Amino acid sequence: DQQVKQNSPSLSVQEGRISILNCDYTNSMFDYFLWYKKYPAEGPTFLISISSIKDKNEDGRFTVFLNKSAKHLSLHIVPSQPGDSAVYFCAASPGSGNTGKLIFGQGTTLQVKP
Amino acid sequence: NAGVTQTPKFQVLKTGQSMTLQCAQDMNHEYMSWYRQDPGMGLRLIHYSVGAGITDQGEVPNGYNVSRSTTEDFPLRLLSAAPSQTSVYFCASRGQGAFPTDTQYFGPGTRLTVL
Numbered sequence: 001d002q003q004v005k006q007n008s009p010s011l012s013v014q015e016g017r018i019s020i021l022n023c024d025y026t027n028s029m030f031d032y033f034l035w036y037k038k039y040p041a042e043g044p045t046f047l048i049s050i051s052s053i054k055d056k057n058e059d060g061r062f063t064v065f066l067n068k069s070a071k072h073l074s075l076h077i078v079p080s081q082p083g084d085s086a087v088y089f090c091a092a093s094p095g096s097g098n099t100g101k102l103i104f105g106q107g108t109t110l111q112v113k114p
Numbered sequence: 115n116a117g118v119t120q121t122p123k124f125q126v127l128k129t130g131q132s133m134t135l136q137c138a139q140d141m142n143h144e145y146m147s148w149y150r151q152d153p154g155m156g157l158r159l160i161h162y163s164v165g166a167g168i169t170d171q172g173e174v175p176n177g178y179n180v181s182r183s184t185t186e187d188f189p190l191r192l193l194s195a196a197p198s199q200t201s202v203y204f205c206a207s208r209g210q211g212a213f214p215t216d217t218q219y220f221g222p223g224t225r226l227t228v229l
Binding site for chain 1: 118147149154155156157158159162172173204206217218219220221222223
């Protein structure tokens with residue numbers, strides 16, 4: 001049973017446009033959500049996060065929106081740049097304390113075309 | 115700081131062989147985890163540890179053993195390798211602070227092929 005789902009395996013956008021990556025979850029007890037970015041042959045790196053008590057968090061070109069009633073979050077990248085091309089993973093913290101456990105979605109491969 | 119290091123980067127095993135994937139961190143983090151990444155499956159948690167001497171199972175623990183004798187090291191042992199364990203393995207560590215101050219840092223990964 002996949003508790004965190006990214007239903008779009010891939011996304012292609014033009015440089016300068018907005019990229020929107022989506023993530024759905026099933027467990028209402030998740031207390032924190034994170035986005036990780038992964039380049040080939042490297043480990044994932046942390047990008048941005050949001051607490052379950054917030055509905056928006058912004059960091060430069062990256063904004064994460066959380067809709068708790070819909071159990072949905074999205075990552076907006078504006079403007080998109082070719083260097084943003086990577087696999088993006090949505091992850092959720094189970095809410096059982098700060099144990100370091102994260103539950104990941106399947107990932108979405110973003111391609112930003114020059 | 116070197117962060118999270120993993121060795122080896124690549125490994126090919128035959129079915130039934132055993133091996134240990136090494137993971138070390140120099141950030142004095144209490145929490146360490148092992149994940150595997152498979153196509154279409156994302157990252158799945160194998161085992162994790164909340165401190166030296168304390169380990170617990172994740173989502174997919176079967177066929178793997180861990181131990182945590184020091185804060186720095188968290189090796190992952192494959193007891194009898196199977197083709198289903200062909201994957202990319204990532205080790206991660208995290209401090210004890212709350213998100214977002216303390217987040218997970220990942221190593222570069224070990225690509226394992228079991229023939």
